[in-house]
Amino acid sequence: LAVARPGSLRLTRREVPYLVVFGIAGVAMVQWLYFVSIGRLPIGIALLIEYIAPILIALWAWAVFKEPIRRRIWVALVLAVVGLSVVVEVWSGLSLDGLGVAAALSAAVAYAIYVLMAERAVRRRDPASLTAYGFLFAALFWAAVQPLWRFPAGRLDDGVSLLGHLERFSLPVWLLLLYVVVAGTMITFLLVAAALRHISATRVGIVAMLEPVAASGVAFLWLGESFGAAQLVGGTIVLTAILLAQTSR
Numbered sequence: 001l002a003v004a005r006p007g008s009l010r011l012t013r014r015e016v017p018y019l020v021v022f023g024i025a026g027v028a029m030v031q032w033l034y035f036v037s038i039g040r041l042p043i044g045i046a047l048l049i050e051y052i053a054p055i056l057i058a059l060w061a062w063a064v065f066k067e068p069i070r071r072r073i074w075v076a077l078v079l080a081v082v083g084l085s086v087v088v089e090v091w092s093g094l095s096l097d098g099l100g101v102a103a104a105l106s107a108a109v110a111y112a113i114y115v116l117m118a119e120r121a122v123r124r125r126d127p128a129s130l131t132a133y134g135f136l137f138a139a140l141f142w143a144a145v146q147p148l149w150r151f152p153a154g155r156l157d158d159g160v161s162l163l164g165h166l167e168r169f170s171l172p173v174w175l176l177l178l179y180v181v182v183a184g185t186m187i188t189f190l191l192v193a194a195a196l197r198h199i200s201a202t203r204v205g206i207v208a209m210l211e212p213v214a215a216s217g218v219a220f221l222w223l224g225e226s227f228g229a230a231q232l233v234g235g236t237i238v239l240t241a242i243l244l245a246q247t248s249r
Contacts, residue, residue, distance in 0.1 A: 009129050009132065009133075011133070015125075018117070018121070019121075019130075019133045019134070019137060020137050021117070022114070022117045022118070022121065022130075022133075022134050022137070023133065023134045023135065023136065023137025023138040023140075023141065024137060024138060024141045025110060025113045025114075025117075026110065026111075026113045026114030026117050026118070026134065027114065027134040027135060027137075027138040027189065028137075028138035028141050028142060029106070029107075029110040029113075030107060030110040030111050030114055031138075031185060033103045033104070033106045033107035033110055034046070034050065034103075034104075034107045036099070036100070036103040037049070037050065037100050037101075037103040037104035037107055039100070040097040040099055040100025040103065041097060041100035041101065041104060043215070044089075044212060044215075045104075046100065046104045046107075047084070047211065047212040047215065048081075048084045048085060048212065049101060049104035049105055049107075049108060050104050050107045050108045050111065051080075051081075051084060051108070051208070051209050051211070051212065052081070052105075052108045053107075053108040053109075053111040053112045053115070053205055053208075054077060054080070054112075054202065054205025054206050054208065054209060055077055055081070056108060056109065056112040057112045057115055057116060057201050057202055057204075057205045058073060058074070058077060058202045058205070060112065060116060061116070061200070061201060061202055067200070067202075069202060072244055073202055073203075073206075075241075075244060076206055076241040076244040077206065077241070079237055079238075079240060079241035079244065080206055080209045080237075080238050080241035082237055083209075083213075083234045083235065083236070083237030083238035083239075083240075083241060084209060084212055084213075084234065084238060085234070086230050086233055086234030086237060089230050112205075114189075114192075115192065115196070115201045115204055115205055116201055118130060118192065118193045118196050118201075119196045119200070119201040119204075121193075122193055122194075122196050122197050127190055127193035127194040127196075127197065128190065130193050131186065131189055131190040131193055134189065135186060135189075155173055156172065156173050156174040156177070157172055157173070157174065158172065158173050159171065159172055159173075160172070160173055160176060163223060164222045164223035164224050165221075165222060165223070165224060166222065192204060192208070195207075206241065209238055209241070210238060210239070212238075213234070213235040213238050213239070217235075
């Protein structure tokens with residue numbers, strides 16, 4: 001989208017520091033910390049910890065930006081956290097990896113930074129160019145930290161099973177990576193930035209809490225994971241919280 005409108009990519013010197021921080025702290029760190037956390041924690045627990053981000057967003061908007069937040073929003077936040085806790089069944093007695101928990105908490109902070117910075121940036125820049133610059137500076141950061149010649153390019157043609165109900169099918173690693181980068185990351189970040197032109201950061205954060213519920217549904221349909229009463233009850237609570245947040249206008 002930004003390529004089709006090259007004028008939107010014009011950059012002033014004053015914007016550069018903001019976009020560099022946005023790209024590194026708000027884009028690069030969110031992805032890296034998320035992958036570290038899901039590598040060490042059950043994905044449901046990692047997502048639950050990461051999705052304290054909407055609470056951080058609400059607190060920052062209220063304390064720093066002096067934005068009025070209605071009581072209904074706080075109730076929605078509490079309901080959403082409770083609902084997610086039910087979805088992942090936190091009472092099941094898990095022994096959590098300390099580094100994984102630290103990564104998930106840090107991912108929550110990074111995601112809050114992304115949403116809050118994007119909310120301010122889309123007031124003067126369109127979402128497509130903002131996303132383009134965010135990923136540009138994130139890519140430059142990782143190119144410096146992890147040079148391209150260290151990338152295991154020889155594995156790109158390896159076939160990987162899709163597991164679950166699609167176990168008999170396999171796809172090359174390069175195609176799966178392409179999906180994660182484009183559909184799973186760039187498009188989702190763009191949609192969040194676009195949403196921030198229409199609704200507040202606090203509401204965007206609450207709606208994003210639908211992700212763990214949706215992930216449970218995909219895991220049920222694709223991987224055959226159990227989808228019991230706890231998931232149904234928790235999902236209903238999260239949906240109620242989202243509806244409550246969106247009607248508090």
